[in-house]
Amino acid sequence: MTDLVEILTNELKSRGWMMATAESCTGGMIAAAITDRAGSSSVFERGFITYSNESKEELLGVPAEILRDNGAVSRQCAAAMVQGCLDHSRADLAVAVTGIAGPGGGTADKPAGLVYIGWGRRGGLTGMAEHHFSGDRAAVRQQTVSAALQHLIDFMKVHP
Amino acid sequence: MTDLVEILTNELKSRGWMMATAESCTGGMIAAAITDRAGSSSVFERGFITYSNESKEELLGVPAEILRDNGAVSRQCAAAMVQGCLDHSRADLAVAVTGIAGPGGGTADKPAGLVYIGWGRRGGLTGMAEHHFSGDRAAVRQQTVSAALQHLIDFMKVHP
Numbered sequence: 001m002t003d004l005v006e007i008l009t010n011e012l013k014s015r016g017w018m019m020a021t022a023e024s025c026t027g028g029m030i031a032a033a034i035t036d037r038a039g040s041s042s043v044f045e046r047g048f049i050t051y052s053n054e055s056k057e058e059l060l061g062v063p064a065e066i067l068r069d070n071g072a073v074s075r076q077c078a079a080a081m082v083q084g085c086l087d088h089s090r091a092d093l094a095v096a097v098t099g100i101a102g103p104g105g106g107t108a109d110k111p112a113g114l115v116y117i118g119w120g121r122r123g124g125l126t127g128m129a130e131h132h133f134s135g136d137r138a139a140v141r142q143q144t145v146s147a148a149l150q151h152l153i154d155f156m157k158v159h160p
Numbered sequence: 161m162t163d164l165v166e167i168l169t170n171e172l173k174s175r176g177w178m179m180a181t182a183e184s185c186t187g188g189m190i191a192a193a194i195t196d197r198a199g200s201s202s203v204f205e206r207g208f209i210t211y212s213n214e215s216k217e218e219l220l221g222v223p224a225e226i227l228r229d230n231g232a233v234s235r236q237c238a239a240a241m242v243q244g245c246l247d248h249s250r251a252d253l254a255v256a257v258t259g260i261a262g263p264g265g266g267t268a269d270k271p272a273g274l275v276y277i278g279w280g281r282r283g284g285l286t287g288m289a290e291h292h293f294s295g296d297r298a299a300v301r302q303q304t305v306s307a308a309l310q311h312l313i314d315f316m317k318v319h320p
Contacts, residue, residue, distance in 0.1 A: 021188075021209070027195025028181075028188025031209045035187030038263055038297055046215035049181070049191045049207030051200075054250055059206065059219075090214055103198055137198055 020091035060084025180251035220244025
């Protein structure tokens, strides 16, 4: 985890980029990991912890139709969260996560451990991944943080 | 820490209250701690990680004059963050923290380890504490999380 944050921080610094986060199931853990490093204010701009559906609409502009038709844990919601995070921040790069950390809250269609991670650069490409993590609530959340950091690193390495 | 979160969660549930957070130096750690518990969506509504000065103004409505005259690490800024957190959420109770986690960024007037924690209930009383924590960056951040949770618990116990 510390290694991933160090790599991510160096990639951001080398581009002069700032980051923003929009987190649901991780509840601030991604931002906490990035800001664990001294001097993180040069790479981290702001973060949104959008736990309720209302906060996803009000802070990030996620359309009510997506929350109604696709649900908060959906590819569509993750994509809208990325866009909203860029629209409502000054960051160059954004990541958004929404999922079911468990142990409750899962269904046959959307079991605990299902997490969507979206990322995007201002005015640039956007990526999306669907994960099915195993383990308890803490394990699902921790794996989500690691995967989010890794997706951001991979994205920057292929878009130098 | 787990004990503090459990006590806080039970106090919130017994009142039917939701919480929101506005974090600067802790970068999401308070929200992450609260949402570590299963079922936290019944007590946690949303959180703001306002790392940059611009985010404090744009997301929480902290007046530019406070940032200019008192600085982001000030009693005045923490109070404005609490008010902004209530104004821009649907929560009943809010907590805000701003400080210098260190090791850099400190001055003679405002050394590393200086942290202001504010809290308030919608339409109700507001409290404020100035802390001087010792230790490294991780220790300052961790002590800030524990102190914030303890202030919220104490507040609710005397305002049943």
